[in-house]
Amino acid sequence: MVLASEEKGHDYCLIQPFFYEKQQPNYIFCYILLLLSHYIIWDQIWLVFAYIDGQVGYSEEFIENSRGMQLLTCKWFPVNQEPRALIFFCHGYAIDCSTTFKDVASKFAKEGFGVYGIEYEGHGRSGGLNVYIDDFDLLINDVYSHFSKIAEMGENPKKKKFLMGESMGGAVVLLLHRKKPEFWEGAILIAPMCKIAEEMKPPKPVISMMNLVIHLIPSWKSILPGPDIINLAIKQPHKRQEIKDNPNCYIGRPRMKTMSELFRVSLDLENRLHEVTMPFIVLHGEDDKVTDKEASKLLYEVASSNDKTLKLYPEMWHSLLFGEPLEKSEIVFNDIVQWMETRINTLQVNANNKRELY
Numbered sequence: 001m002v003l004a005s006e007e008k009g010h011d012y013c014l015i016q017p018f019f020y021e022k023q024q025p026n027y028i029f030c031y032i033l034l035l036l037s038h039y040i041i042w043d044q045i046w047l048v049f050a051y052i053d054g055q056v057g058y059s060e061e062f063i064e065n066s067r068g069m070q071l072l073t074c075k076w077f078p079v080n081q082e083p084r085a086l087i088f089f090c091h092g093y094a095i096d097c098s099t100t101f102k103d104v105a106s107k108f109a110k111e112g113f114g115v116y117g118i119e120y121e122g123h124g125r126s127g128g129l130n131v132y133i134d135d136f137d138l139l140i141n142d143v144y145s146h147f148s149k150i151a152e153m154g155e156n157p158k159k160k161k162f163l164m165g166e167s168m169g170g171a172v173v174l175l176l177h178r179k180k181p182e183f184w185e186g187a188i189l190i191a192p193m194c195k196i197a198e199e200m201k202p203p204k205p206v207i208s209m210m211n212l213v214i215h216l217i218p219s220w221k222s223i224l225p226g227p228d229i230i231n232l233a234i235k236q237p238h239k240r241q242e243i244k245d246n247p248n249c250y251i252g253r254p255r256m257k258t259m260s261e262l263f264r265v266s267l268d269l270e271n272r273l274h275e276v277t278m279p280f281i282v283l284h285g286e287d288d289k290v291t292d293k294e295a296s297k298l299l300y301e302v303a304s305s306n307d308k309t310l311k312l313y314p315e316m317w318h319s320l321l322f323g324e325p326l327e328k329s330e331i332v333f334n335d336i337v338q339w340m341e342t343r344i345n346t347l348q349v350n351a352n353n354k355r356e357l358y
Contacts, residue, residue: 055079056109060098065142069127073146074098074117076105083114085160085185085344088147090169090176091117093193093262094131094229094250095243096124104321104333111337114159118146124248131250132219133258136265140175147176148183160344164188164336167233167291167318171265177278186279186307186343188336191288191318193262194269195295202259210256218257232289234323235316273299279307281339283332285316285324307343311335 050058057077062070074097077083087108091097097105097117105115120139122128133139151161161184165173170192177184202210206222213220230251234240243249254262276299284296293312300310313332316324320332 053106056106058102058106063146065121065145067121067138069121071121071126071142071146072096072098072119072124074101074105074115074119076102076109076115078109078112078114081112082155083109083159084112085114085162085340086151086156087113087115087162087164087188087340088150088184089115089117090143090163090165090172091119091123092167092169094123096246096248098124099246099248100243100322107333108337113340116147116150118143119248123250129219129255130252131258132255133261134218136175136261140172140179143172144176144179148180151183160185160347162186162188162340162343164190165192166190166321168193168262170194170291171269174269174276175265177276178272181277184278185347186340187281188339189280189282189296189299190320190332191284191291191293192282192296192299193266193291194273194299195292196263196266207263210260214256214260218255220256221253222256222259227289229290233318235319236323236325239319239323270295270298274302274304276303277305279305279343281309281311281336283311283313283320283335285318285320286312286314287316288318290318309339 048058048060055078057075057079059075061073061075063073065071089097089101089105091101096119098119101117105117108115119126120133121142122130122132150156163173163176163184164187165171167190170189171194173187173189174192174194177187202222210222230240230243234243244251280303282296282299284291284293286293296310296312300308311332313320313328316328316332321329324332
């Protein structure tokens with residue numbers, strides 16, 4: 001076990017005493033723990049701490065869900081200031097957040113945001129069978145339990161809280177909102193899965209067969225080849241390869257029960273989009289072949305939110321922040337930051353006006 005190391009120019013300390021974010025990791029303490037580890041049983045590494053570029057701190061921790069599984073949680077934060085708001089990120093199907101999302105999360109941290117993520121059961125380095133989702137409601141409960149605890153810690157209750165979800169993570173965001181509508185100040189929905197695009201729907205015979213065998217072999221992989229989601233989602237070839245080479249991402253065929261749950265959740269969301277009441281911005285590539293841009297348009301049209309924004313990006317694909325050329329992804333990133341800043345400022349003005357009344 002390595003408790004302190006240096007990799008690719010970044011300093012890592014796997015355990016930091018007292019976990020005070022504005023202090024540099026205590027490497028002497030780490031090496032003492034390394035020596036003590038010969039006499040202590042370590043079931044797993046519970047905490048990783050790193051500094052990125054001297055501006056961004058990063059930590060990850062395993063937590064246990066209600067079913068006894070270990071889930072990896074992540075945090076990025078600005079080193080030299082208190083976060084001005086919090087982003088709770090929900091990743092997409094078959095990928096992780098600790099590696100795939102790290103560059104984007106670091107950029108948000110450099111803009112002054114604290115960013116939190118969790119890798120769902122069966123995803124990334126969390127426990128469970130690879131990308132097996134037996135019950136999407138349990139996944140939502142895991143995410144809600146972690147995010148709500150973080151939101152209530154320390155100074156966090158005073159900070160504005162934004163949900164952010166990409167693809168399947170967009171569905172997670174909408175269901176978190178449904179669970180506690182007034183808890184969040186807003187949401188950023190990036191190519192959200194709230195209706196499955198026609199190109200991605202299994203053929204009707206496959207759906208019929210799936211419904212027949214789902215209870216007998218829920219964890220089996222689909223016997224028929226489906227579309228290559230990575231090649232459809234990510235425009236940049238080297239970014240596609242990055243995902244394929246990442247052991248924390250899954251590139252195999254989907255499992256039967258997982259397909260059924262994604263289908264069920266998408267239909268449920270499509271039928272209840274009018275129940276969305278929180279402020280949101282939905283962003284979608286015009287050439288997305290994974291999630292349906294028409295569903296984002298529908299969300300914008302029928303949601304009950306008084307504050308809603310739709311952004312469509314010509315010639316852009318599904319993975320807006322990770323898979324596009326830098327100059328294109330920067331446009332999306334800046335749109336998101338500007339949207340959050342406007343809401344933070346508006347909420348602050350409203351709070352000040354309310355105090356003046358009293």
